[in-house]
Amino acid sequence: MAKRVFLIVLDSVGAGAAPDADRFGDSGCDTLGTCVRSGKLQVPTLAELGLYQIEGTSFQKTKEETIGCYMKLQEQSAGKDTTVGHWEIAGVISPKPLPVYPEGFPDEVIREFEKETGRGVLCNRPYSGTEVIRDYGREHLKTGKLIVYTSADSVFQIAAHEEKVPLEELYADCRIARKIMTGEHGVGRVIARPFVGEYPDFTRTVNRHDFSVEPPKETLLDALKKAGKSVIGVGKIHDIFAGRGITETFPNKGNTRNMEQTLELMDKEFEGLCFVNLVDFDMIYGHRNDIDGYVNALNEVDPKIRQLMGKMRREDVLILTADHGCDPGFPGTDHTREYVPCLCFGEHLKKGCGLGIRHSYADIAATIADIFNISFQGDGKSFWSDITENVDDSYRYLL
Structure with missing residues (x-):
């Protein structure tokens, strides 16, 4: 059997x-x-x-x-x-323990990420996933900069509006972050956090994707x-x-x-x-x-x-x-x-x-x-x- x-x-x-x-x-x-x-x-x-x-x-x-x-x-x-x-x-x-970043990610990490993706970064702090898109979503839509944030967990999270940053581009940006976040910065997960809607009613979608170590x-x-x-x-x-x-x-x-x-x-x-x-x-x-x-x-x-x-x-x-x-x-x-x-x-x-x-x-x-x-x-x-x-x-x- x-x-x-x-x-x-x-x-x-x-x-x-x-x-x-x-x-x-x-x-x-x-x-x-x-x-x-x-x-x-x-x-x-x-x-x-x-x-x-x-x-x-x-x-x-x-x-x-x-x-x-x-x-x-x-x-x-x-x-x-x-x-x-x-x-x-x-x-x-x-x-x-996997590394965590209660003060946000180091400048050298963010600079390399911006260089490789060709987009700027907003936030770079521990944040609630729903609050971060409410607080930074409008600036993201205006500038095209990616919302990068973390939490108490070992995560590098990237939020982007699906109409501003196509999903495949967001996933590609996550793969870039995954290559950067190795060694001493080897976080457990890099997470794509796509969202949709208009301010103040932004909502996260089911198209989240995790890129784990x-x-x-x-x-x-x-x-x-x-x-x-x-x-x-x-x-x-x-x-x-x-x-x-x-x-x-x-x-x-x-x-x-x-x-x-x-x-x-x-x-x-x-x-x-x-x-x-x-x-x-x-x-x-x-x-x-x-x-x-x-x-x-x-x-x-x-x-x-x-x-x-x-x-x-x-x-x-x-x-x-x-x-x-x-x-x-x-x-x-x-x-x-x-x-x-x-x-x-x-x-x-x-x-x-x-x-x-x-x-x-x-x-x-x-x-x-x-x-x-x-x-x-x-x-x-x-x-x-x-x-x-x-x-x-x-x-x-x-x-």
């Missing part, structure tokens, strides 16, 4: 402050706790998989019957952003591809890994469409990994401190997960997790240093199995490598034998 793993990252859905949260100024953060305390969270599928049974969370409830395996994972990488979070899920712990060493994706398995990316996955290890990609179109795409892929014959990112929690709601929006997004995804479970084949495995936190009820608009939940489901997985707290997100990669019986462990430790029912060698081959 073909083995398939569906790994879904609920982007930024953290499970409470990590032990080192104070180092990041995040003591007290709790993304899921904030959502639960809103009184509006309705996620019966996640609950049945064991979300509320995870050890040591603010939202842990009295033991109830569950059908999944559940745990929380602690990040070991020196950061709390999308890039290092996904790399760790794929088996690579990043011991050094490559992972520093082999990931689970590389190992699976080398072993001849399919590695299908849905959402931002291709961008996060700079295309490395990906055999097929479906670009981000928002949570709803990404889940619909995943449901469609369940009807496809393949052996390997379907790796999905649902970014709306983080991008649209977490960074904007929109608690109600965040909760509604979770409520909307929950029945899609139920549909996905209903289409699973005997040998399929589903893993749900996150890459960091972004507590919409926490002061500021940055990511938050949190544990992340990990929920697993499959016909031959144990029911109601709690594994407590795991050392690293990288345990997911080691577990998936174990499922496919490939020689990759990365920086994690597999929990496959802990969640399977009496798996002998002959069954492991079939599964």
Whole structure:
């Protein structure tokens, strides 16, 4: 039988402050706790998989019957952003933080960027993505200068109006920035941020594109591809890994469409990994401190997960997790240093199995490598034998 793993990252859905949260100024953060305390969270599928049974969370409830395996994972990488979070899920712990620019990018970087693109630069400061186009959009349309900004994350972001700077030119400018931002300036992502409309009603479009730095060493994706398995990316996955290890990609179109795409892929014959990112929690709601929006997004995804479970084949495995936190009820608009939940489901997985707290997100990669019986462990430790029912060698081959 073909083995398939569906790994879904609920982007930024953290499970409470990590032990080192104070180092990041995040003591007290709790993304899921904030959502639960809103009184509006309705996620019966996640609950049945064991979300509320995870050890040591603010939202842990009295033991109830569950059908999944559940745990929380602690990040070991020196950061709390999308890039290092996904790399760790794929088996690579990043011991050094990616560079950030709280005072904007150095003059020499901006001068080289202007020279290579032939366009001037506006802003060059940390800024909210929606506010920066409101504050600089009119000057951009008048002068043709590119809006360059950053955030608390390791990102070089370029905003441009689609009628002033065609998309392909904006993407080319991002590739120029990607070549410049290497070495000591090797930011995690260069991001195209196109927008449309007229002042004051500028709006960002779905034509965003990320140009990521490559992972520093082999990931689970590389190992699976080398072993001849399919590695299908849905959402931002291709961008996060700079295309490395990906055999097929479906670009981000928002949570709803990404889940619909995943449901469609369940009807496809393949052996390997379907790796999905649902970014709306983080991008649209977490960074904007929109608690109600965040909760509604979770409520909307929950029945899609139920549909996905209903289409699973005997040998399929589903893993749900996150890459960091972004507590919409926490002061500021940055990511938050949190544990992340990990929920697993499959016909031959144990029911109601709690594994407590795991050392690293990288345990997911080691577990998936174990499922496919490939020689990759990365920086994690597999929990496959802990969640399977009496798996002998002959069954492991079939599964």
